[in-house]
Each structure stands twice: as C-alpha cells, then as structure tokens.
Amino acid sequence: MAISAKEAALSLKNICFQGVRKHFAAVGVEAVLGLPTPLIRDLLPHLTVCQLDELQPALNQRGLSTHPGWISVLQDMCGPNHVTDFDTEEEAKHEVMRMLFTLVFYGFTNPFVKRNIANLNTPSFLWAAAKCIKHFLLTTPVESLTAERRPLLNLLEKRIWSVGVSQSIDISKRRTQTALYVLHRLLDHGVAKKIVVHVQCPIVLAWILHGRGSQYVNPDLKELLESKKASCVSQTASASADGAGGGSGLGTGAPEEQVTPCKRSKLDSAEESGRSHFTLDPQVLCRTFTPRDGPSAGACPWGRIDCLDIRQCGSDSLRVLNSALPTFFCLRSLTLHSFLTFRDSDVLSLAKALKQLSDSSHSSLADLSVSVLPCTWLVEVLLDASPNLTSLTAEIQTLMWGQRLLPQRPRAAGSGISGAEKAERLPLEKLDIKVAELQTDLRFVTSVLRRCPQFTSLRLAGIRLPSGSSLSQLFTTLSESNPLLRSLNLEDLKLSDCLPEILNLLTDCKLEELRFNDCRLLEQWSNKEESLQRLVEALKAVPSLHALSLAQNRLAKNVCVLAELFSGPAPGSVKRLDVSSNFIQPAELLEFAKRLRTHRPPHRLTLDLRVNPGDRDPDTWNAALKRLRPFCVLLVKGWSSTDTMADHISNM
Structure with missing residues (x-):
C-alpha cells in the first residue's frame, strides 16, 4: 500500500530525529538550538536523558521547556497508562533521574534500561543524575564509591540530603567498613541531615546516632569502638611496616589502583584467619579510605541528624533510641514504624524519653510520626510528653482478637505529666490519624482540636463510631476552634449525615485543600x-x-x-x-x-x-x-x- 506524502514526511522527520540523537555530539548544541521552535519541540521526545539535561539550560533561556521530553522518558519507562503527574520540567526531570540512577548504579535492569544501556551506563549519566537526586539508598554494592566511582562520592557528598540504610550491616564482619565509610562521608563530611533506617539492627542504629546529635553513648557500641580501635592501631602499624619497601601501603599517598590489590589481600587474609582487625571509628575509617589530600585531611567533622526515620522499629531499636532521645537536641523530625503493634510499655517508655527531651530548653523536635499504636489514648500521652510538637502522625490498630482488657489508666500515666499541663494549649498545626478498630471514641480527636488554635491541617482515616453516632461533632469543633484550617483530608469515613455541619464549616473558612475520599x-x-x-x-x-x-x-x-x-x-x-x-x-x-x-x-x-x-x-x-x-x-x-x-x- 502506498503511503501518503504526509506519512512520508513524518517518517523522514523521525529518521532525522534519530540521526540527531545518534550523532548529537557531532551535530552540537548550537545547531540544535538553531532549529525552529516547533521542530525543537518535536525533537525533544527522541533525545536521551543526557542530551535533554545538556540542552535544558540553553532552551530555558529561549523560553522553551524540556518538560515534554522528560514526560516521554517517564512514559517509555513506566508504560502509557502510568500517570505522569509532574507539572514542571524540574519535577519530571528529577523523577526520571531518581529512577534511573537507582537502576543503573546498582545494576538493576528493566526494558528501558536494556534499550538505552549504551547511553546510561556511563560516568557522564551517573554524574548528571547524581546532581538531581536528594536521597541515596545505601545498599550493596557501594564498594565502587571507594574505587572507580570515587569522584561520584565527592559529588554525592555535596548533594545528598537524605540517606537510607536498606540492608543489614553486620558490624562483626570486616567488609562492612566500606558501607560505614560511605555513611560517614555523607553524614559527617556531607550535607545529609536525614537518615532512614529500613532494617532492624540496634547496634547499627547506635553507631548512626553516636556523636551526631545525642550525647548518649551506647555501652555495647562503646566497647566495640574501643576494642576495634585498638586492633586497628596495631594493624595499621603492621601495614605501614609491610608497605615501607613496596611503596603501596595505606597512607602513602599512592594512586588507589596501586593500593587496592595489597589492601584486598590483607582484608581477605584477616577474615580467613578470623582476626577482625578493623575499625568502627569514623575518624580512622576516613584515614583508611581517603588519600591524604582528600576531605579527611586533618580531623573529621561530626555531622548532625535533624530527621530520623526508623521503618522497622522493634523493641530493641526503640530501647537504643529512648536512651539517646533525652540529649538529642538537634532532632527536628522523628518517624517510628513497627510492622507489629507497639506494646503499651514501649510507647510509655518513648513518652518518658520525649518528656525528658522537651523539659530541656535545647529541644527542637517539632514533627513526630508513630505507627502502630495499640490504642487511641496514647496519642494524647505522646502530645503531653512533647507539648512543643507542631505535627503529629499516628496509626492506631487494636488487637485483632478483641477489645483490650487493660484498665483505662490516666492519660498521663508513666510519662510524668500533670493534669495541669494536660489542659494547656498546644502549638500543634498538623494532625494525621489513621485508625483500624471496631469503634473509636471521637472525643480524643475533638479534645486535641480544641487545644490547638493554630491548627492548619487535619487528616483522619478509618474512624468507626458506635451505632447511632455521627461525625457531625468533628465539623462543629473545626468551625468553632480551628479558624486557621487550610487542609482537611478525610478518608474511609461516613459523612452522608453531616451535610449541614459541612456546609456550616464552608461558610467561613480558609480551606485550600479539601478531600472527602471514600466517605459515602x-x-x-x-x-x-x-x-x-x-x-x-x-x-x-x-x-x-x-x-x-x-x-x-x-x-x-x-x-x-x-x-x-x-x-x-x-x-x-x-x-x-x-x-x-x-x-x-x-x-x-x-x-x-x-x-x-x-x-x-x-x-x-x-x-x-x-x-x-x-x-x-x-x-x-x-x-x-x-x-x-x-x-x-x-x-x-x-x-x-x-x-x-x-x-x-x-x-x-
């Protein structure tokens, strides 16, 4: 079948676009910028991510956006039905770079990466992507950051704001010091202030917290640090003597490719012989891995953790955290998540530690997120323990095998909080509560709202009231007590009998966002x-x-x-x-x-x-x-x- 002239022109245009993509370096940026604006817009979806990144500044100066190109990449990666809800080119670009950096750096593959591997598995792509990402996931392998990708670590150190630990770090094994060194570079030498711990490993949590905000020193970690430091001093002296003749020992300033074979041999032999001669001390780690002219020349700085997110917070990890909390003055945001419901005693111990922190004049904790709590009254226990919070997120789930048989103890029990303090107004601005229980007493929410005149954001999900009760009192309380409310997000609630109260709330409010999702x-x-x-x-x-x-x-x-x-x-x-x-x-x-x-x-x-x-x-x-x-x-x-x-x- 003969093709039309229009189809032939489109086919020829696509061939030219593919030629520009393939020979972009030879064509040059200036030649592309010299094309008519409509032709540039048609070309963008055909370019590689590195080419889009290179063109973006110059196109922006001409008033053109690379947004269609980044959206095209996202659709190619995720499929045509994937929602690409990114309004600006920077949002779309950062999402592309975030996804591709993880895939390429760790060697994961998907159809898009396979088709474009020649353009992605390059230092230039990783360098461009690293300039966009803000979160780095510490998982295996990271050894390349101390070898052929060392320049990338220098860049990540200046760019990464958040670090995630997604695999257990066995401190008893010699090889783990590579991961600890990368953590040290990002947390202490770099700008990272947030740490996300995805694994249940109390001793690693103690290592992360040590010296980075809390004055508490975990006794188990202290014993390890002292024993490993002594062993490392002995090994370093031995390594220096062995390397004196060959010129390839640690700390000689020799090129890394000359040092690595000797060092690898020593590490392997140490492990095989069962001698764990290695260090957990970040200062010694830095001298071990970094050339003399590197960032650790001289004493290393100690970083500061502003945001701590523990995704698998068992009782052991919570015990380590509770010991550190009273002197964790720089902590602004704390997120604790357990796959199992916390025990009452766990939450009360946390409340006690939070109370000790809040009693100091140096506390800066403003955001707290805890899940899963065993009952609703513990929400107020946490609020009273830390009365300076501006944001609280909590998930509550009662035990599946029936109602709790524990007595309803006073809300301040175990936390050292008086009734007078409980009546005080709170500076809370945001409250996010998700409930999974057969029946909920709405009064615990409305009592909090009445104490928070600066309240701006509320999210409630899953609340079930006794038969014959209504959520209308929630809207009445919001109308009377929270005139600054900006965001109201209600999910999985029954609101069909609350229309008069909803209309009353809307008559005089400053809402910017309203969500009634699955509210019947x-x-x-x-x-x-x-x-x-x-x-x-x-x-x-x-x-x-x-x-x-x-x-x-x-x-x-x-x-x-x-x-x-x-x-x-x-x-x-x-x-x-x-x-x-x-x-x-x-x-x-x-x-x-x-x-x-x-x-x-x-x-x-x-x-x-x-x-x-x-x-x-x-x-x-x-x-x-x-x-x-x-x-x-x-x-x-x-x-x-x-x-x-x-x-x-x-x-x-």
Whole structure:
C-alpha cells in the first residue's frame, strides 16, 4: 500500500530525529538550538536523558521547556497508562533521574534500561543524575564509591540530603567498613541531615546516632569502638611496616589502583584467619579510605541528624533510641514504624524519653510520626510528653482478637505529666490519624482540636463510631476552634449525615485543600443531585480552595453537577479536581465535558479520572476526553471491566 506524502514526511522527520540523537555530539548544541521552535519541540521526545539535561539550560533561556521530553522518558519507562503527574520540567526531570540512577548504579535492569544501556551506563549519566537526586539508598554494592566511582562520592557528598540504610550491616564482619565509610562521608563530611533506617539492627542504629546529635553513648557500641580501635592501631602499624619497601601501603599517598590489590589481600587474609582487625571509628575509617589530600585531611567533622526515620522499629531499636532521645537536641523530625503493634510499655517508655527531651530548653523536635499504636489514648500521652510538637502522625490498630482488657489508666500515666499541663494549649498545626478498630471514641480527636488554635491541617482515616453516632461533632469543633484550617483530608469515613455541619464549616473558612475520599457522601441523601448542588455552591464560595477530591464516593451520573463549580459570575477557584474511582460511565463523562465546556474553569484544571470504566464505550470516552483536553490536564489510567470484583466494588 502506498503511503501518503504526509506519512512520508513524518517518517523522514523521525529518521532525522534519530540521526540527531545518534550523532548529537557531532551535530552540537548550537545547531540544535538553531532549529525552529516547533521542530525543537518535536525533537525533544527522541533525545536521551543526557542530551535533554545538556540542552535544558540553553532552551530555558529561549523560553522553551524540556518538560515534554522528560514526560516521554517517564512514559517509555513506566508504560502509557502510568500517570505522569509532574507539572514542571524540574519535577519530571528529577523523577526520571531518581529512577534511573537507582537502576543503573546498582545494576538493576528493566526494558528501558536494556534499550538505552549504551547511553546510561556511563560516568557522564551517573554524574548528571547524581546532581538531581536528594536521597541515596545505601545498599550493596557501594564498594565502587571507594574505587572507580570515587569522584561520584565527592559529588554525592555535596548533594545528598537524605540517606537510607536498606540492608543489614553486620558490624562483626570486616567488609562492612566500606558501607560505614560511605555513611560517614555523607553524614559527617556531607550535607545529609536525614537518615532512614529500613532494617532492624540496634547496634547499627547506635553507631548512626553516636556523636551526631545525642550525647548518649551506647555501652555495647562503646566497647566495640574501643576494642576495634585498638586492633586497628596495631594493624595499621603492621601495614605501614609491610608497605615501607613496596611503596603501596595505606597512607602513602599512592594512586588507589596501586593500593587496592595489597589492601584486598590483607582484608581477605584477616577474615580467613578470623582476626577482625578493623575499625568502627569514623575518624580512622576516613584515614583508611581517603588519600591524604582528600576531605579527611586533618580531623573529621561530626555531622548532625535533624530527621530520623526508623521503618522497622522493634523493641530493641526503640530501647537504643529512648536512651539517646533525652540529649538529642538537634532532632527536628522523628518517624517510628513497627510492622507489629507497639506494646503499651514501649510507647510509655518513648513518652518518658520525649518528656525528658522537651523539659530541656535545647529541644527542637517539632514533627513526630508513630505507627502502630495499640490504642487511641496514647496519642494524647505522646502530645503531653512533647507539648512543643507542631505535627503529629499516628496509626492506631487494636488487637485483632478483641477489645483490650487493660484498665483505662490516666492519660498521663508513666510519662510524668500533670493534669495541669494536660489542659494547656498546644502549638500543634498538623494532625494525621489513621485508625483500624471496631469503634473509636471521637472525643480524643475533638479534645486535641480544641487545644490547638493554630491548627492548619487535619487528616483522619478509618474512624468507626458506635451505632447511632455521627461525625457531625468533628465539623462543629473545626468551625468553632480551628479558624486557621487550610487542609482537611478525610478518608474511609461516613459523612452522608453531616451535610449541614459541612456546609456550616464552608461558610467561613480558609480551606485550600479539601478531600472527602471514600466517605459515602451520597449514601443517605434522599435527593442526591440537589444535595450535591448545595455542596457545590458552598465550595464555590471558598475563594482559597484550590484542590478538591471526591474520589470513591460513587458519584456516577451525579458527576455532572460538579461542572457547576465554575458557573456564574463568581466561579470557584479549584485548580485540581479528583473524581477517580467513581464509576463514571463514558456517556456521563461526555455530559460532564459538555457542561464544563460551557462553564470553563478560570484556570487550567487538573482532572483525575483514573479507575473509571472508560472501556465500556471507548469511542464515547475518547470523545469526552477530546472535549476536555483544551482546558484540562487529564490523569487517566486504564480500566478493565473484565475485572468484575473491581467493577462490583465501585458500583456498590
């Protein structure tokens, strides 16, 4: 079949684009910049990530964005149905670099990496990617950072703000000092202030905390440090004597490629003989791995940990942390997560340590996140123990085998907190509570809200009230006690009987973000369309509201009412609307698109339509999307109606 002239031109253009990609170095940046603007925009999706990175500064000066190129890479990596919700080129670029750096540095592969390995497995790519990433995951192998990739470590030291430890570091083994050295470089010589520990390893946690904010010294770690330091001094003297004749011993300033064979031999022989002659002391580690003219020439600095995130916090790790907390004055943010529910005694010990820290005038702890707590009253125990918190996140899960039989002890029990202190107002600004229990007493939330006049953000999920009770008191409390509220995020709650209180809250508020996700809003409304219109009119009257989510509320055909958000002489200011998982049929979306086209939003609207059954009538669905695209950024993910369970759940 003969191809048209238009198809031939497109084919020739693509061949030229591939030629530019292949011979980019020969073509040169200036030649690309000399192309007409429409041609440059068409070229961007065909370039490699390094080429996009090189062109970006010059294109920005011309007022052009590389955003389409980065989005094209993301779609190529993750598939066409992956939601690439990145509004700026920097956001999209950093996501590309973050994903690819991990894949290439650690040798992982996916189809995209395999197709582009020649352009990715290069020092220039890793260097470009390292300039973008802020979090470094410490896992095997990191040995290359002390050998052929040593320059990369120098760059990471200046760029990385957060370090993750994702594999257990066996301190009893000699080889682990490479990982400890990299940690030392990033935490002490570098700018990293946050550490994320993904493993349950109390002695490694003690090593991380030692000297980096807390004055506490773990006795087990102290014994190890002293014994290993003594052994290392003996070994270093021996190594210096052995290397005097050959000129390749440690600390001689010889090139690394000359040192490595000798050093590797000594390490192997030490392990084979069972002699663990190595050091845990960061200062000695630095002298061992770094040339004399490197960053550790002279005394090493001690870093400071501002943010600590322990993802597998068992009782042993918590014991190490609790001992360090009272003098951990530089700590601003603390996150503790246990896969098992914490015991009451664990939480009360934590509260006691937090109280000791807060009693000092040097404490800077502002953000606390703890999961999983065994009961709701411990939330107030933690708040009273650390009354200067501005943000608290907690997940609560009662034991599956029934109600707790422990007596309801006073909330301050075990934490040394008086009733007078408990009544004081709190500076808390953000509260995030997720509950998994059969029944919850809402009073623990409302009592906290009344004590927090500076409150700006609330997220509640999963609260179940006794039969006949209502969450209306929550909205009444917010209206009366929290006039500065900016963000309200409610998930998996029953709000269908709270419409009057919701409308009252919206009449005089400063909300910027409102999320009612899976809240069964329409469940008990006798006239669903009329009630939804009342809600929409109230939302329009909130000029500060920019983000609205009504996901998983079974809106279905009633989604058309939401187009009224932008009608009339004073349209709403919503810029992001989430109606995902609402069983919106293609015909209903088309009607919504027609109404929205009549009442166009004053700003370009980001519209989340994911997990709605568009495949039931693809032509109508695509026609609706076509109508929406001129004034909407659409987030669409494929739906398969053959998945009958998902279909049933969304239409319940």
